[in-house]
Structure formats: structure tokens, C-alpha cells
Amino acid sequence: MATAIIMAEAIKDPAAVVGPQKRNRIQVSTNKKPLYFYVNLAKRYMQQHNEIELSALGMAIGTVVTVAEILKNNGLATEKKILTSTIGTKDEIKGRLIRKAKIEILLGKTENFHDIMTSEKAERNGNGNGGAKGKNNARRKPVQEEAGDGSRKEAAEEIGN
Template identity: 70%
Template sequence: MEGITEGVNNLNITDSASANKKNRIQVSNTKKPLFFYVNLTKRYMQQHNEVELSALGMAIATVVTITEILKNNGLAVEKKIMTSTVDMREETGGRPVPKAKIEILLGKTEKFDELMAAATEELIDNEEQS
């Protein structure tokens, strides 16, 4: 069992593609609610200063909504937007169908840390009053 864990850990270290994408969130419009992703994106931005949101097909609208919420609250700026298509198989052995893909790289605004600290303080004040 230890050998397997060691092998997996070594694989992650040597796989440069995954090592560079620790700040990527793959968004689904069916698995989690919108504000789960909004809050997750904020946490990733606190850790990494920037985060890449990616989605396929119908989930693209969710990524755009997350981006707009964070921009409108003064927390994020768009650094890069990439669109493409990816061939996906609907079922095993089926023909590949092109699916739209979006990747949006968000960075912290200058006010990010200040706004996050103020939100945390407000949360603590509200808990103390209850």
C-alpha cells in the first residue's frame, strides 16, 4: 500500500501539467451550487493570487456568472479568457461531439485582501450578535 501512495505522489510531482494547475477549478452546473464555486474561487485567490475557472458546454454560463459576481464585488479582474472546442464522446463507442470550452484566468484586485478582511469581520460581528 505504501508503494502505491509513494508512486502516486511521485507521479504528481513529475507531471508538470497538473503541478501548474493547482489553482484551476473545473466548474459543473450540476454538481455544486453557484455560491459554492464563488466561495471556492475566493479561497483559491487567497492562496494563489489568481485562479483559472474552466467549464464545458452548459456550465460556461456558470463560469461567466461567477466571474461577474467577483468583478462586481471588486474582488477579481479578468487576466485572460480562452475559448475552444473539445471532442467529447456522449457514450462509450459513440462518435466524438465538439463541446464548447471556456477558461477564464482571474486575478486579485488591489482591494481583494481588504474586502475579504472586512467581510470576515462582518461575519464575526454578526455571529457575536446572535
Template identity: 70%
Template sequence: MSGDTAATAAGGEVQQQKAAGGNRIQVSSSKKPLFFYVNLAKRYMQQHDDVELSALGLAISTVVTIAEILKNNGLAVEKKIRTSTVEIHDVTTGRSIQKAKVRTI
């Protein structure tokens, strides 16, 4: 799952942008329904043959569910899963926070 354009879902909006890593859908833990992301991934795969799913923290379980739905429907095959931690600066507290990150390709 990877390519040339990226979709960023943050704060409830999806924006198209160029990404070096390919067709990336960054899943947020906002109020977007699960099937919004499933349908977006299907659309990316129709246009570009593949998609990369990415999430931080609590949104990781949503990415796993999306990947499983796509696999179980015969629409996708997981090529790679990458996990890491990233440091994010919390503006409300002024501290840095470690968050889990996952990418499925």
C-alpha cells in the same frame, strides 16, 4: 486569475491536483451550487493571489456568472478569456461530440 494547483469538480466531487496552467477550478454542470464555486475561487485567490476558471458546454454560463460576481465585488480582474471547442467521446452512443470550452484567467 492563474497559479499552481487545480480543483476539478466533476460528478459532485472536488479533487486537488497539479496543473501546468495554474490554480484552475473546473466548473461542472453538476448539482453544486453557484456559491460553492464562488467561495472556492475566493479561497484560491487568498492562498495563491489568482485563479483560473474553466468549463465545458452548459457549465460555461456558470463560469461567466462566477467571474462577474468576483469582479463586481472587487475581488478579481479578468486578465484573459479563451474559448475553443473540444472533441469528447460519448461512451453511451460511441460517437464523438464537439463541446464548447471557456477559460477565464
């Protein structure tokens, strides 16, 4: 009788039987999202939690390592733990067991996490360095272009730094 109740609960809510999924875990996959999607998602998770866990399988491991390094190099996170393992997954096409590498990286907030995030937000809102980087600082060079009527008109072409 107890097994029937557990099975009924599993049908209604699989998480109730397995347990709640970690709310501070980011599972990275290959080619679904760009790298900075995961960097920005990690920053948002870190604003809510003291630590986050980045995890990936197979080819996505490089992306997880890069995200962790970006967060560490920007002074936002410190590395707490790295776990590597191999798991078996079933190939749905061939029906056989495939072994895949897995990585889990546990990152914690740095003491000055909130200060850095505040200064990043100020820079994005234009309160930072006055637009000294990016396209705002491009030089312009005059270029002669031919107009539709055969005459030439002067235009400007942006030159990157």
C-alpha cells in the same frame, strides 16, 4: 526500454507523465454544486494564489461567467484573459465524437482583495453593521391562531421587508 519505464510511471502516477495539474484551476460542472460553492472556492484559491483560472465545458459555461462576474462586481478580481475553444469528447453510450464548447477565464486579485475579504469576515462574525440586513430586521405582525381546545391565542408572524 524507455517506453516501458514511462508506461510504468503512467500506471503508478498518471500526473507524472502528463505533468502536474494547475493548483489554481477550478473546473466547474453543471448541477453538481451550487453557484456560491464556486464563488467561495474561488475566494479561497485567490487567498493562496495571485490568479485563478475558471474553466467549464458546455452547459457549465454560464456558471463560470456568473462566478467571474460576481468576483469582479464585488471588487475581488480583475479579468486577465478569456479563452474559448471547442473540444472533442467521446460519447460513451453511442461511441461517437461530440464537440463541446470550452471556456477558460483567468482572473487576478485586485489590490484591495485582502481588505475586502477582511471586511467580509468581520461582517459574518457580527462586527459589521449590527444586523441591519436579512431576517434580523423583519417586522412582526400579531396574528390570531386557533389553539387545540378551540380558543384563540395571539402569536406573531414575520413580515419580510
